[in-house]
Amino acid sequence: MPAIEVRQLFKTIENSASRVEILRDVSFSVPRGQFLAIMGASGSGKSTLLGLLAGLDTATSGAIVLDGTDITHLKEDALARLRGQKIGFVFQSYQLVPTLTAEENVLLPAELSGFNGQSRERAHALLERVGLADRMGHYPVQLSGGEQQRVALARAFMTRPPILMADEPTGNLDSANGRHVLDLLVELNREESTTLVLVTHDRKLAEHADRILTLGDGRVLSDELVGRTVEA
Secondary structure, X not given: OOOEEEEEEEEEEEOOOOEEEEEEEEEEEEOOOOEEXXXXXXXXXXXXXXXXXXXXXXXXXXXXXXXXXXXOOOOHHHHHHHHHHHEEEEOOOOOOOOOOOHHHHHHHHXXXXXXXXXXXXXXXXXXXXOOOHHHOOOOHHHOOHHHHHHHHHHHHHOOOOOEEEEEOOOXXXXXXXXXXXXXXXXHHHXXXXXXXXXXXXXXXXXXXXXXXXXXXXXXXXXXEEOOEEOXX
């Protein structure tokens, strides 16, 4: 059973004056443990697709199955539970809670989901893993952009989610910090055996993935696996 399965996905926005197809007949599956990069220019539909995969938006038609659960028609409370149990997020803008310390930000998903596995010890281990053992008591305003994104990485892995979704995670960082964050993301993904879906417009970033799915005008233009093309 794949970690993610997408079948004939359409997303259309309509009003009295126009009808815009953002995604058109998108189908693919992601095996467990794979690192998939979704590429495309602005307006290609890649961010919309990530939002649909995360259950943050609703498709016009088609189906999405996450870790064996069809999320297509789930109510919002069920989607919220599923996100808490199965999905970790890394955002371009970090999304840390400004009134919480680095340690408290990492602990937050555990507290919200009732994670019961030595939460504080795991939070400390993850912060040490991303090189912030000496910054646990610092607030986001006291951290650099690269440090904030490393806290966000630790937070995303906190509850051992089977699926991690990252939206332009290095977009607000300079090249050195961006490379460091990407290296940590790839290493943690392998260590935790997580299925990783990363949205980016940067080909060099995407080439670190196991597979690249390229969108254009809402359709899958190409699906590449280690230098060879597979069926879209």
